[in-house]
Amino acid sequence: MAQHNIIVAGCGGMSNQWLDYAAERENAEIVGLVDIFEESAVKMKERRGLNVPTFTDLSQALAETDANLVFDVTIPASHKTIVTTAMKAGRNVFGEKPMAESLADAQEIADVSKATGKRYSVMQNRRYLKQIRAFRELVQSGAIGQIGTIHADFFLGPHFGGFRDAMDSPLIVDMAIHTFDQARFISGADPVSVYCHEFNPPGSWYKGNASAVCIFEMSDGSVFTYRGSWCAQGLPTSWESEWRVIGSSGTAKWDGHSLPVCAVVDESKPVEFFAAVKPVEAEDRWQGREGHKGCLDEMFAALEQGRPAETDCTDNIKSVAMVFAAVESARTGKKVAL
Known part of the structure; x- marks a missing residue:
């Protein structure tokens, strides 16, 4: 060893x-x-x-x-x-x-x-949760058909103090990297373009823009939308965001806490005004550790096996590109290609 x-x-x-x-x-x-x-x-x-x-x-x-x-x-x-x-x-x-x-x-x-x-491996600990692993497996299994849209909501109000309070784009640059990386992980697709509106709402204690809405076009033809705020006080989402993925034959949801839920069209039933649907159970198969420890386990395993880690910089730069393209779009008011 x-x-x-x-x-x-x-x-x-x-x-x-x-x-x-x-x-x-x-x-x-x-x-x-x-x-x-x-x-x-x-x-x-x-x-x-x-x-x-x-x-x-x-x-x-x-x-x-x-x-x-x-x-x-x-x-x-x-x-x-x-x-x-x-x-x-x-x-x-x-x-x-x-x-x-x-x-x-x-x-x-x-x-x-x-x-x-x-090797330079980056901490993306939110990939290492049994719930997101089950969600990814469900989405990529084809159970909901072809992915059309991915939606993530992130609303929290942490009072950090320190460097984040002084950043120009604290939400997008320091935190949204997690959600953007999760979107790539869940869907298996990479970003193609983004339009972002970034702003600082009333009551914000941040110097820079602490809220944003982003629309990403993805490499598989799907659209990923992000709505987020770091100065939303009351009724918080999970730190892992709240997710809805809509496919050609069903929908999968994850609240960031529990195992995901899914409903797909029941092909055995006649189509009426609304199609009949049936539940699909998400399977909890992840055997690894979670959070920081899970990500570090992967980093060390990759180093010892002579391979890039799942969060190696050569892959993670695609998530980073989403961050800075979103900032550029917000600055220019234009859609930005990645």
């Missing part, structure tokens, strides 16, 4: 989940902590009881340790620098979403990955 010696870049709250995971893995060891504010790294070291050096510079950390893997848990603005520095130094990287703050930066990261042969 390969040994993974890990540098953790970024010592904020999110890094705790990554450190918890490394602590339970027999072939993983933390060998250094990096943060631009070294006191943050020192506090994390003391809090976790780690006997490792701390650094403010990733290049120095890589040069002075035997790390072969970097966990990038920094803010989005730092991702390109952290990831490209690590890969150019011959290390693989697992990191938090989004890949980067711009599509150009994300493309540069993907290019460096291809040039160096090093």
Whole structure:
């Protein structure tokens, strides 16, 4: 079994989940902590009881340790620098979403990955839930016929504070990547174009636009619509969004919490004003772990098997492209091709 010696870049709250995971893995060891504010790294070291050096510079950390893997848990603005520095130094990287703050930066990261042969896998933990796995299997089984439309609603009102409150497009850039990636995962299709209207409604505590409506045309001819807000207080949706997929012979729904439900046309009954329908049961077959742990399990398995992870940057850039095309559409008021 390969040994993974890990540098953790970024010592904020999110890094705790990554450190918890490394602590339970027999072939993983933390060998250094990096943060631009070294006191943050020192506090994390003391809090976790780690006997490792701390650094403010990733290049120095890589040069002075035997790390072969970097966990990038920094803010989005730092991702390109952290990831490209690590890969150019011959290390693989697992990191938090989004890949980067711009599509150009994300493309540069993907290019460096291809040039160096090093992997960069992105945390898309919302793919790793038994409910979404059942939903995907149901949709892609052909039970509802040919997919025509995919709808996702995301309405929450979290008060984060910090960098999100100051972002220009906090919902689309920092959060919608999850839902956009889920749409690709559920449908098996990739985006072709998007029209997006982005706005900041009354009562918002965000500086930038915290609400948006998007219409994506997909590669299989279907249309994916997204309605979202990060300042919607009361009657929240799931963090996983609420979904409806309509096919040529039925509909599947998922509330983001329970197993999906499905109804399809009952071909044994005569067609009246409304066609008779019958339920189709979703099957809970996912045997893997869920959330961050499920995604990290896949990242490590892919690295050890010498293959791209499901969320490898060369695939995840398609989800990232949806984000920045939506932002461009909102800025110009025009439909944008991907």
